[in-house]
Amino acid sequence: MNKRIAVLLSGRGSNFAAIAAAVNAGLIPASIAVVVSNRAGAPGLDHARALGIETLVLPSPGITRADYDSALAAELQARSVDLVCLAGFMRLLSPSFVRPFAGRILNIHPSLLPAFPGLDAQKQAFEYGVRITGCTVHFVDEGLDSGPIVLQAAVPVLDTDTVESLSARILEAEHRAYPQAIALVLSGNYSIEGRRVLRPKQ
Amino acid sequence: MNKRIAVLLSGRGSNFAAIAAAVNAGLIPASIAVVVSNRAGAPGLDHARALGIETLVLPSPGITRADYDSALAAELQARSVDLVCLAGFMRLLSPSFVRPFAGRILNIHPSLLPAFPGLDAQKQAFEYGVRITGCTVHFVDEGLDSGPIVLQAAVPVLDTDTVESLSARILEAEHRAYPQAIALVLSGNYSIEGRRVLRPKQ
Numbered sequence: 001m002n003k004r005i006a007v008l009l010s011g012r013g014s015n016f017a018a019i020a021a022a023v024n025a026g027l028i029p030a031s032i033a034v035v036v037s038n039r040a041g042a043p044g045l046d047h048a049r050a051l052g053i054e055t056l057v058l059p060s061p062g063i064t065r066a067d068y069d070s071a072l073a074a075e076l077q078a079r080s081v082d083l084v085c086l087a088g089f090m091r092l093l094s095p096s097f098v099r100p101f102a103g104r105i106l107n108i109h110p111s112l113l114p115a116f117p118g119l120d121a122q123k124q125a126f127e128y129g130v131r132i133t134g135c136t137v138h139f140v141d142e143g144l145d146s147g148p149i150v151l152q153a154a155v156p157v158l159d160t161d162t163v164e165s166l167s168a169r170i171l172e173a174e175h176r177a178y179p180q181a182i183a184l185v186l187s188g189n190y191s192i193e194g195r196r197v198l199r200p201k202q
Numbered sequence: 203m204n205k206r207i208a209v210l211l212s213g214r215g216s217n218f219a220a221i222a223a224a225v226n227a228g229l230i231p232a233s234i235a236v237v238v239s240n241r242a243g244a245p246g247l248d249h250a251r252a253l254g255i256e257t258l259v260l261p262s263p264g265i266t267r268a269d270y271d272s273a274l275a276a277e278l279q280a281r282s283v284d285l286v287c288l289a290g291f292m293r294l295l296s297p298s299f300v301r302p303f304a305g306r307i308l309n310i311h312p313s314l315l316p317a318f319p320g321l322d323a324q325k326q327a328f329e330y331g332v333r334i335t336g337c338t339v340h341f342v343d344e345g346l347d348s349g350p351i352v353l354q355a356a357v358p359v360l361d362t363d364t365v366e367s368l369s370a371r372i373l374e375a376e377h378r379a380y381p382q383a384i385a386l387v388l389s390g391n392y393s394i395e396g397r398r399v400l401r402p403k404q
Contacts, residue, residue, distance in 0.1 A: 113332070115315075129398040149330075194329060195329065
């Protein structure tokens with residue numbers, strides 16, 4: 001049966017666009033069931049509508065985190081979502097959401113975790129002076145950027161870089177890495193040993 | 203004038219061997235003035251002697267850290283050492299050593315710093331489940347693995363890896379990276395802005 005993905009975003013959702021393109025190209029054997037945003041004005045919603053994908057806006061002001069996350073989980077369960085992909089969703093998810101979707105939530109982070117978790121990872125890396133940074137697709141657990149790592153891609157920092165040029169190079173790597181990681185996770189062709197996400201021998 | 207390197211080691215000194223090979227091959231325009239160890243039985247000392255390089259054993263038991271580090275600095279100053287390269291030297295260096303050689307001490311660490319500082323970095327990375335790790339050549343300051351980064355090299359973690367096979371792959375990368383970084387620093391052809399070590403535009 002066709003797998004169903006939900007994408008959660010708060011902004012332009014360029015990773016959503018990359019995922020949608022990979023779905024259309026047949027690289028991800030799934031459909032995007034719904035795109036959810038906590039912000040009605042998120043440009044990513046317009047892109048979803050243009051692609052004929054259902055959109056759902058769940059504003060958060062005035063709602064407790066637990067209630068918000070329970071409502072979000074219920075919406076996704078009602079749509080039989082198999083995998084939740086965070087794509088610039090600017091909210092921390094509480095156990096009310098993470099537990100019902102345990103092992104079925106992915107996030108992409110613009111650094112080689114565990115280096116530079118949290119906000120502005122590209123700027124953190126730039127200012128630290130690393131020569132190599134990158135991006136990380138990981139399962140989401142109840143910590144901050146702490147779940148098991150599915151895939152990482154390395155990105156060089158150039159002497160001529162600014163935070164902006166570095167961020168753009170990392171974003172290109174994200175757009176390649178996220179669809180690959182989603183395809184792997186949807187295939188079910190992996191095991192988790194400790195914190196290691198392992199592919200079986202070919 | 204020919205630059206003079208000191209290598210400090212406590213064990214087999216495989217990075218010392220890589221540096222010596224790069225010197226012999228003309229890739230590092232310098233000579234190794236002395237190899238220093240805190241352990242008389244360090245196999246790296248035998249290799250230095252076989253290459254006709256002066257060796258110096260400075261045992262540490264019974265000596266305060268400050269006195270040890272002052273004596274070490276005096277020995278290197280007496281030999282007009284330009285650059286100090288730590289190659290598995292299992293002692294933290296105090297201000298008594300770091301200050302007189304400020305900006306002239308390099309270390310190589312088997313991870314992509316700031317991830318996995320300290321001991322057993324390869325095992326830390328393996329158990330964390332990263333897909334990419336590597337090595338870092340950095341200037342030594344008074345913190346732990348915290349000085350400005352000169353060069354990093356990425357190394358993939360394979361599903362079939364053990365800590366040992368991963369460590370061996372990182373060590374190969376170290377043997378390439380350390381001589382490159384030493385040649386750059388000896389050339390003086392860099393600047394430090396904040397924590398970033400920058401090469402001038404070519």
